[in-house]
Amino acid sequence: MSSIKLTVNGKAVSADVEDRTLLVHLLRDHLGLTGTHIGCDTSQCGACTVHIDGHAVKSCTVLVGQANGSKITTIEGLAKGDELHPMQAAFRDNHGLQCGYCTPGMIMSAVDMVHRHGGKLDEATVRAELEGNICRCTGYHNIVKSVLDAAGRMKVAQAAE
């Protein structure tokens, strides 16, 4: 058993968990943050993507011990109260989701993508960098559109701040 302390969506969290506990299971089973999904067992699908210290990471591939002391943001922590994150709003406005299962991971990956590229994203880059997120519903067309739309919105939001 390990005693773990971390910050999840701005709140200090501590838990005693089996050493083999994966971060995704801590989030889902212990903290009730079920927005982070599990879609595969080989780290391919990206449905479990969260931010660890600001970087997009597949939480099914991280032991809780490895995340000890870090700051985690999940899909539940992305919006500021009732105000959606621009990426969330862009997915809704561009019909970037259908069944919604891959969506939290897509959004978390995409936010990180925009941050890394400083808002300068083109379609080819978005498509290439979504390699680690699988969607079976949308054919990706509207997901790519959403990410590009959000990249513009995030740039504007940054400029305004």
Next chain:
Amino acid sequence: MGIEGIGARAVRKEDKRFITGKGKYVDDVRVHGMTYAHFVRSPHAHAKVKSIDITEAMKKPGVVAVLTGKELVDDKIGNLICGWMIHSRDGTPMKMGAWPAMAPETVRFVGQAVAVVIGETRNQARDGADAVVVNYEELKAVPDIKAAIAAGAPQLHPEAPGNVVYNWSIGDEAAVKDTFAKAAHKVSFELTNNRLVPNAMEPRAALAEYDEAEEHYTLHTTSQNPHVARLVLSAFYGIAQEHKLRVIAPDVGGGFGSKIFIYPEEMVALWASKKVSRPVKWTSDRTEAFLTDAHGRDHVSKATMAFDANHKMIALRVDTHANFGAYMSLFSSSVPTYLYATLLSGQYNIPNIYAEVTGVYTNTTPVDAYRGAGRPEASYLLERLIETAARQFKIDPAELRRKNFITAFPHQTPVIMAYDTGDFNASLDAALKEIDYAGFPARKAKAKSEGKLRGLGFSCYIEACGIAPSKAVGSLGAGVGLWESAEVRVNPVGTIEILTGSHSHGQGHETTFAQVVADRLGISINQVQIVHGDTDKVQFGMGTYGSRSGAVGISAIVKAMEKMEAKAKKIAAHHLEASENDIVIENGEFKVTGTDKAMALANVALAAYTAHNLPDGMEPGLKESAFYDPSNFTFPAGAYVCEVDVDPGTGKTTFVNFVAVDDFGRLINPMIVEGQVHGGVAQGVGQALFEDTVYDRESGQLLTGSFMDYCMPKADHFPSFAMETNV
């Protein structure tokens, strides 16, 4: 927010919960005292189960119970059923082997469950399952059609000699034979339609609870049709009676057909919840999904088309072998027969068609309806055959299609279907224009000069949607009727709840269904709540598959709305002292036409529930329900054209252009329809270029059993799409 009626690109009402991580999928549901199930699965494709030793497993920490197939049989839990009876050409019923939810004696595909371990935690259940020792006697496996039907092949089921489930036919064999004899040209080929793994992103899951005091079960399950699940679980498996079983399919993360069927795992979870007197949750991992979700396609066909001297089609013969896997899944029998062979006329006027379909057992995962179910198989065969013919005749493949298009409607094909309407030339014209077909030879020559092979392919498809007229499918062997039901509840304050038997698992029903209601009443879609996916809330339903939710599900809502509106008009007329025939509904008001007298919907509703002043003899309340049974299928059709470059050095295929023209009729929400088409195109491209399900020919092991081995289409496999609809 304004009124977002029919035709509006309304953003989806359901999206807020999905983009904020508040969706509620089965695995998200937690209940007090919950245990976890982990299945012990066969590592062999074909073997006798000699013994199962659970001694060590029972000693593992946190193991609550280990249950085996024998106990399932002892408790008289029924075998899995196939709900569509197909008769062979000789009149005999299809030959089905028994499929127990956990195998007590013989396993017939890799991944088949033999036992289940119930543990206090997910990991403890898994540890327990690892400690179960199963002694198998391996048998020779037949993992493909050819091996299964070879003389002397190992037999899967004693009930099905030669591993043949049925040998079925449709059409006039003699007429086709006679026409072939006088044909000017004949074009033949053999075609494989490869097997696909559905891979909805949400793996299947079940959470079963048993209430001992009430003798009542509740099952949360990843289902496209919770009412059908309840019916099958109660009527055939003997676990619970229908009125003692509530099935809830909450948010479901994609289905594509694979979540229509009743699988062993939810049966076992339900049964086990009573055995251990604790709630039991099972959630599939991706490996289990590859091994146990019903696969799709897997046909091998021979086909011959006969033409007259003017290249007019005169007869078609198709012989198809369909791989059913090791067991007959719920609707598997109907897929290569009534969902496939009935579409073999495509968009073409083919006076004579005969098709023979042989269903075959193999030591592989069961195969059932998947994304189109039989109809893509028919389109692929026909379109490839026409392309082959055009090359053989050295004529333009577009012209050959045009020459044979059906142009007069209604049109009765020789294989049951009666097309109501269509304009196949218009769709093809639009597609050719959009792709600049006339410029293709020049583009091809230019690509050649750059060392690339440029190609252009067509698919002029037709699909039978809106499944299905109950009487028709009943006469063809279906065990159920395929109507839909709906209930309209106008609350006393004027808000509306629509209870529908359709189930949304990505299709956006909460928005489109609300748009239809909002359009009729002139109110906001936010005043309308769509309720679905719970047998305790919605009384009846047949669920969502076969492109039926719009055509059948919405029609049921419209029928219920008409009844509700008729009553509301009577109430409004009574209060406004007018004739009910003069009442019109506009902007959420019941108006006396030609006057300024009006009564708001909320006031009509309130009047209906206060019942202080209703017309004589009228019952209080404003709630109506309806069943809708379609009179025919609907027949959307279209023309897709794809232009690609192939690098002859590497074989890499690159999209140059893809044009999709669809004739869908009136769109309720064009944004959602386009999204559905995008997904469909990705699936088609996926099958053509990336996806394949490969079994080892000797051992029957699934070689493409993970996302590392099975090539799922990714974002960078595709260009941006341009979509057009030909309304």
